[in-house]
Amino acid sequence: MPRASRSASRFTLFAEAALAALVVGCPLALGGAAGWLLGPLVLLSGAAAVLAAIGAKRQGQSLRVPLLAVPLAAGAALCAVQLVPLPEGLLRLLSPEAAALREFALVPLGLEGARPVSLDPSATWRELAKHLAYLLAFLAAVQVCRSRSSRERLLAAVVLTGAGLTVVGLGHALLGVKSLFGLLSWTHARPPLVTPFGNPNHLAGFLALASTVGVGLALTRRQQSRTWPYALAAGLSGLGVVLSLSRGGIAFFAFGQVLLAVLLLRRRHAAGEGAPPVWARSTAALLGLLGVLMVGAYAAAEGLWAEARTADSVEKLRQSKVAQWPMLSGAARAFPMLGMGRGAFEVAFPRYQTEPNPNTFTHPENAVLQVATELGALGLVLLAVAVWAFLRLLRREGLEMVDLAVLAGVAALGLHDLFDFSLELPACAVAALVALGAVARPRERASTVEQGWCAKPAGAALGMGLSLTVVALVALVPGRHRVADAEAELARLVTSGASARDVHARGLALVDRHPSDYLLYRLMASAHAARGREGAGEALALVNRALYLAPLDASSHRVAARALLALGRSAQGFLEYRLAHEAGDSTVLLGEALPQVESLASLTVLTPEAPATAVRLLDSLANTPGRLELALAYSRWARERFEGGPEAAALWAREARLQLRKGALEVADAACARVERLAPDALETHLLRAEVLRAQGRRQDALQALERLLARFPGNVALSFQLAAQQLDAGLTRRAKDTLQALAPFITDYAQRARLLSMEAACLEREGLLSHALERRQTAARLAPGAEAFFAVARTQEALRRYDAAARSVHEGMRHLPAGARTEARAWAARLEGAERERVDARRKALVDDPRAAELEYLLRNPDEDGEARDAQ
Known part of the structure; x- marks a missing residue:
């Protein structure tokens, strides 16, 4: 028996080592964002579960399955259901949106096979593997954490990893290094604290959990030599939260500390007079942590104040993450039953985006909306079960201080995910699941109902662990195809000058894998549009699919405009250019559309409901040689269209200058008088009057007016240029040079x-x-x-x-x-x-x-x- 015990202990230690490797390795893999992480995650989770089951069998134990494992297992099962190819009728019943996509976009392209509910099956395969890995890691942690020493070591891995990340960030700051270890530079992210986490919100979430767990470990240990390392690590992690400058992370970290204090107070009252005198030590630990945070806040005061200023007005708050919730809710309502597919949000959401945004929404940044959009109503039920299981765990009898700390930290992290998506990446998710597994561990003397949902014999648990690991590894095979890789491959094919036929053939294969990715359709359309009139029809058919999937994609509107103009449908083409501008393309009107305009009718179609844009179009026309008559006609139309608007004075000023160029001095003088009535005190009005005086031959009057204005507006660039030009015309070269020399510093x-x-x-x-x-x-x-x-x-x-x-x-x-x-x-x-x-x-x-x-x-x-x-x- 002792021999068997030693063997069982060895397997349990191996399982513990695998879990510790996950806790430490996931944050180092770019905060869990590295694309290669999923394979090691599945292998280590599966190994931990199998080894834990072998260890339980050697010890004659059954594997307990807590209630918290149910939403993880059911979530994986729901992912599998979303991947089942369905016949057309059943697909229309379970997911009308997926059926509509198949009918509109895929069937006309010859892709007539049965389709699953998921709008991005490859991503859902990856999520299936991830869910299974999380389930295996959680069950392994529940079994391993039966041992107090193993439990402490795993929780210590979480705490020390958080402290190590803070040390890494402080080291980069002290050395002035902006790239990770001097090797990796973030492309889009600019984290205040340089660590493997590119997203400061995710870093703050992980560190907040680590710091809270560290407080619990420090309060649990009675030997001072073991208490101070945990207290120091907790303080370092808390300092990292502050230095991350994540407003949500700091707020919910503070919430976690308050919740922990409340839980400790309730525990003290519940324990009664005979409880150990730990309250004073708990208070001291929390106050010490508060002191560390105050020091960190002082050190990062400037950055924190800058972050605070980004939300200092109602308008800025309106444009924050919360403002996106109604739009995201609309996407969720489109998939009421089974969702759009776990992991499909990034690709599928542009179809339901109602406001232009230069950024790509990879996640809703709200856990409830994430589940609602990707898993539908069944997902919300699973989320409710998870919350209920967590609350049952919180009310469990005999919780230790470290258990309360874990629950407080996980609660804060979960609430933080109402405004973030930290738990969508393995770094925070694995740490939270391992910590929860330590709390959900079975009590040897408790009943099965108290301990969890059910118990599994060790042999059955071993078979289940092996089976789930194999399924997760198999899911990685179709999950290896990523949307970003498909887009990059097709873009390279287009830019390399490949024929439209080759691009189309390869594009169809990629669309079959990622049917809701609008960019693949647009890239195929651009290849056909490059053929001119010959390929315009095919380009329009493909770009219509792209616009069906992403109505606010400005580049798709550009491709549509080029194809329509190639077919001679100018009105529709210029309307597409206008839609591209309204979708956020600030250069399309002046850079591409306006040079192709030949008539006033096309200009009126091109002009959006924005007088400022009309002014810019008019300026560009006026500055283009040979387009004076068109500019005059457009000026008349724009003044009538935007009469009484905020840009009316600017449009009349342009009219006056155009008439000056034409030589119609009386008309120009009348337009100038109109400007003087609309904006009598504006500098632009005085400059225009000087131009009119000069054109009328009253050069001395114009020159004197400009010199008086310069005394009122010293350093004004437009005024100085006009004065110098008139001084040159008057032959006052020296005075012109003086005016220009005085202007140079401005x-x-x-x-x-x-x-x-x-x-x-x-x-x-x-x-x-x-x-x-x-x-x-x-x-x-x-x-x-x-x-x-x-x-x-x-x-x-x-x-x-x-x-x-x-x-x-x-x-x-x-x-x-x-x-x-x-x-x-x-x-x-x-x-x-x-x-x-x-x-x-x-x-x-x-x-x-x-x-x-x-x-x-x-x-x-x-x-x-x-x-x-x-x-x-």
């Missing part, structure tokens, strides 16, 4: 710097310093490339008789002009090239007539030809 961007250099060049040209003027114009063209900038360089080069260089500058400027506006520039370039040929011919004739022509010809000979002659000799 320049803030490249465009302003380029304009300053161009005006300085104009002053230098007035003074005959053409070489210096050329340098400034070339710099201005590099800072703000554009047709006029390169043409200005060409004019200066032409004045210096550098015809060849001037022709090259003209060609460079033509690249920035629409194809239909290059006629005059081509003629100019041809004239310059002709002048260069005449200059070269005249030089050659002069060399021929010169008596020293042979010597000069030798000096001008091509060096390569000279080298060849020497080689021949």
